[in-house]
C-alpha cells in the first residue's frame with residue numbers, strides 16, 4: 523500500500539525581479555511502506571526542493587502546488603505534521619553549536635512524549651547505542667564540534683528516528699563524509715530501515731550510493747523526473763540518455779576522470795513512454811551537445 527503519494531507536484535519560485543521560475547516541473551511520486559526509493563540527479567536538478575516541498579520546508583519565495591497529496595490514504599493539508607523525518611548532507615546546519623548532543627536528543631524525545639527528563643536521557647542513550655555511537659553517556663555531554671562528521675550524522679539519524687517517522691528522507695546523507703564512513707552510514711540506514719520497516723527516500727547525485735540499497739529509482743534532470751523504474755530496470759535498461767550518462771560516470775572508479783555529462787535539452791511538455799508497468803521514461807525532448 524502506498525504510504526505517500528503526490529501527483530502533479532510543481533514548485534515555482536518568485537525571483538527578486540518578480541519573475542516566475544519553475545524549479546520542479548509537474549511530477550508524481552509514490553512511496554510504499556518499507557520501500558527504499560532513490561532520487562538521483564546532478565546538483566541543481568531539483569531533488570532537494572522536491573523533498574522539501576513534501577515537508578512544507580520550501581525557501582522564501584518558493585511555492586508548491588499539486589493535484590493530490592495523500593499520506594497513508596488520507597489527504598494532506600499544508601498544516602499537517604506528517605511522520606516524516608529528514609536528514610541532510612551537513613549535520614552542522616541542523617545542530618545548535620552551543621547545545622550538547624544530549625540536549626538535542628532529549629528535546630526531540632520530549633516533543634514526542636511527556637516523560638521525565640531522566641527517562642528521556644535513558645532513551646537518548648539507548649538511541650545513541652542503536653546508531654553505533656560508542657561511549658554514549660560521554661557523547662551526551664559533548665558539543666557537535668567535538669564529534670567527527672560520521673558521528674554527527676549518526677546523531678542526526680538518532681534524532682530522526684526518535685521522532686518515530688514512517689518515512690525517512692535522507693538528502694545526500696553521505697556526500698560530506700570520507701568514503702569508508704560513507705559506507706558505514708549507508709549500512710546503518712539500511713539496517714535501521716529493515717528493523718523499523720521504514721520507507722526511505724534517498725536523495726543522491728551518485729548512482730553508486732543507490733545501487734545496493736534501493737527498490738526503485740527516480741532520475742531527475744533540470745527540475746523534471748525523466749525516468750523511473752525498479753533498480754534493476756534503471757541499472758540494466760536505462761533508456762534516457764541522461765540516466766545512461768550518470769550510470770557511465772558512476773561505473774568509472776576515478777571520479778576525477780569523469781567528463782561533464784553532455785547537456786540534453788528537455789522540453790517541459792511531453793509524453794511518458796511506458797516500457798513496463800514500473801519503468802517509464804520521458805524521451806520527448808530534442809538532444810544536443
Ligand SMILES: Nc1ncnc2c1ncn2[C@@H]1O[C@H](COP(=O)(O)OP(=O)(O)OP(=O)(O)O)[C@@H](O)[C@H]1O
Pocket residue numbers: 535545563564565566567568569570571572581582694727
Ligand atoms: N533557497 C533557494 N532559493 C532560490 N532558489 C533555490 C533555492 N534552493 C534551491 N534553489 C534552486 O532550485 C533548483 C533546484 O535545487 P535543488 O537544491 O533542489 O537541487 P538538487 O538537485 O537537490 O541539488 P543539490 O544536491 O546541489 O542541492 C536550482 O535551480 C536551485 O538554484
